[in-house]
Amino acid sequence: MPDHIDIPIIDIASPSPSTAKSLVDAASKYGFVFIRNSHESGNGIPPKDLAGMFDLSKDFFQSPEEVKEQCSIHSAKSGKNRGWLSMHTETLDPNHQKRGDFKEAFNFGEFTPSGHAQQPLCGPLAPAEPRIARFYDSCHALCNWILQVFARGLEVSQEAGGEEWFSSRHDRTKGPSGSILRFLYYPSIPHPTTPPDADKTDIRAGAHSDYGSITLLFQLPGQPGLEILTPSGTWAPVPVNPANDPTPPILVNIGDLLSYWTNGLLKSTVHRVIFPAGEMSDRYSIAYFCHPLDEAELVAVPSKQVGEFEGALEEGLLERLGGGKVEEGKRSLTAKEHLERRLRATYGVKQQGG
Numbered sequence: 001m002p003d004h005i006d007i008p009i010i011d012i013a014s015p016s017p018s019t020a021k022s023l024v025d026a027a028s029k030y031g032f033v034f035i036r037n038s039h040e041s042g043n044g045i046p047p048k049d050l051a052g053m054f055d056l057s058k059d060f061f062q063s064p065e066e067v068k069e070q071c072s073i074h075s076a077k078s079g080k081n082r083g084w085l086s087m088h089t090e091t092l093d094p095n096h097q098k099r100g101d102f103k104e105a106f107n108f109g110e111f112t113p114s115g116h117a118q119q120p121l122c123g124p125l126a127p128a129e130p131r132i133a134r135f136y137d138s139c140h141a142l143c144n145w146i147l148q149v150f151a152r153g154l155e156v157s158q159e160a161g162g163e164e165w166f167s168s169r170h171d172r173t174k175g176p177s178g179s180i181l182r183f184l185y186y187p188s189i190p191h192p193t194t195p196p197d198a199d200k201t202d203i204r205a206g207a208h209s210d211y212g213s214i215t216l217l218f219q220l221p222g223q224p225g226l227e228i229l230t231p232s233g234t235w236a237p238v239p240v241n242p243a244n245d246p247t248p249p250i251l252v253n254i255g256d257l258l259s260y261w262t263n264g265l266l267k268s269t270v271h272r273v274i275f276p277a278g279e280m281s282d283r284y285s286i287a288y289f290c291h292p293l294d295e296a297e298l299v300a301v302p303s304k305q306v307g308e309f310e311g312a313l314e315e316g317l318l319e320r321l322g323g324g325k326v327e328e329g330k331r332s333l334t335a336k337e338h339l340e341r342r343l344r345a346t347y348g349v350k351q352q353g354g
């Protein structure tokens with residue numbers, strides 16, 4: 001029997017101090033939280049834009065392999081961690097998987113300020129470049145808004161930067177970052193290319209935690225499959241639209257970097273994507289992995305709650321989160337160094353999504 005977990009749904013359109021606190025509480029308890037998509041308030045994603053991205057993603061993944069190959073992640077032109085990943089290319093849980101994840105993905109790195117991709121866009125992606133760039137911008141803006149509410153909830157002092165503490169370190173006008181927009185496609189079992197016993201032998205995305213600060217995940221109704229690891233060590237399904245809202249909420253999860261940055265107070269929870277029993281649908285999802293500026297120094301967030309969080313003393317926690325102890329007299333890790341360490345420590349490979 002799968003476990004059950006109620007991930008809170010929070011409206012942060014105009015957050016009171018208690019809303020900001022409940023965001024921090026959800027992130028400390030589950031590492032996952034739903035945010036209402038308050039696009040009318042300017043802090044959300046217009047449903048029409050999102051639907052357009054899902055249509056584009058379907059068009060792209062249904063394109064012939066020769067077309068997708070033109071912007072492969074393996075091509076030198078794509079650059080590190082960018083481009084199309086064919087079926088089984090990524091293995092998110094190499095210790096427990098016989099072969100790579102049962103999915104395809106496309107990673108978009110940062111766009112230039114004038115809205116150009118810094119990697120080849122092939123097939124239907126090429127003419128959609130301005131739309132993708134706009135969507136990327138709105139995801140990053142939402143990420144910064146969520147991070148402002150986190151800073152409020154953590155009561156970062158005004159002298160230290162107050163609610164701008166995180167967002168000023170994610171300000172894309174100040175430099176590059178490892179942020180990635182990702183389209184994901186998981187074929188269903190009855191799909192012509194899916195072996196009939198794939199649900200027994202394969203996993204759509206192996207167990208992992210994300211690497212950055214926060215991840216925004218967009219899912220489609222009728223296409224479940226995401227599960228999170230509960231504190232008791234069981235797997236709990238994550239619903240797609242828990243309150244049947246006309247516009248589904250956006251799932252937000254904490255990555256290793258933000259967990260490290262808050263001394264483990266905010267949890268980076270392990271999750272995976274399975275073939276849900278009896279479910280015959282393909283799954284498309286879109287993730288935005290938000291990272292701070294490459295040069296942002298990961299000094300502990302100036303918050304009383306972070307400073308007093310005792311869980312930080314847990315053996316090996318900070319190492320697992322990719323940081324390790326910062327030695328006295330040495331400067332802190334930068335976001336770029338954290339990402340590189342995290343990639344090396346866990347997978348020993350150079351490419352992944354989160």
Ligand SMILES: O=C(O)CCC(=O)C(=O)O
Pocket residue numbers: 182184205210217226271273285286287353354
């Ligand atoms: O598709 C999903 O629901 C999750 C994808 C994911 O966890 C990832 O790519 O890091």
Ligand SMILES: [Fe+2]
Pocket residue numbers: 208209210271354
């Ligand atoms: Fe993930």
